[in-house]
Amino acid sequence: MNAADGFRNDCKFAFLGLTNARVDTPATGMTLPDDTEVVAKFPIELNSQWQSWLGIQASQVSSANLVLARTATDGFPPASLPISDDTNWNLAKRIENVFSMLRLLGTIEYENAFLIMGYVQNGQTVCQHFSKFGRYEITRGCLPWLIREEHLAAAASLAQTKASLLASLPDAQGVRLFRGWWALTSALQQFYASDASTDL
DSSP: OBOOTTSOSSEEEEEEEEESOOEEOOTTOEEOTTSOEEESSOSSOOOHHHHHHHTTHHHHHHTEEEEEEEEESSSSOGGGTTSOOHHHHHHHHHHHHHHHHHHHHSEEOOSEEEEEEEEEETTEEEEEEEEEOOOOOOOTTOOEEOEEHHHHHHHHHHHHHHHHHHHHOTTGGGOHHHHHHHHHHHHTTSSSGGGSOOOO
């Protein structure tokens, strides 16, 4: 795979992509308040090895029409560039938090959501991880959203606020706010919200 234009060489990356998402965002892309990049197509090409490994999912990855992307060029020893480590997972966590907030803000529509992590070295892109996300159910009385620029910006700002709160609270597991947060996100993944635990 060749490195995508616009993404720096010798970096670690995490991409979160949506397929068939209903969007109204700039075709040229945008940068969110937390420095997450948003692009309108998957920024790397899958080589034959990855196409074979992913099977039918390879075409879904290539057809993503909304991608959240983060890269890191420092904060790790140069020798660890090809090693999947905390830097990769921290990149992934940050874009997952934006995606989580976006799904809480409104009932967005998309077919599939996936995460790919890896690195770029000497002009070649190497993917090290692929996973898919479960869906949030559309709750009664909510209409599907068209994802717009302001929704993505709001989701990024909320994700930053949540991260700041978590960092300031040494025992987030015992804080009612976050117990409620985890109960809500668990409930939204059930067809019937009552199937989830709501022990607050």
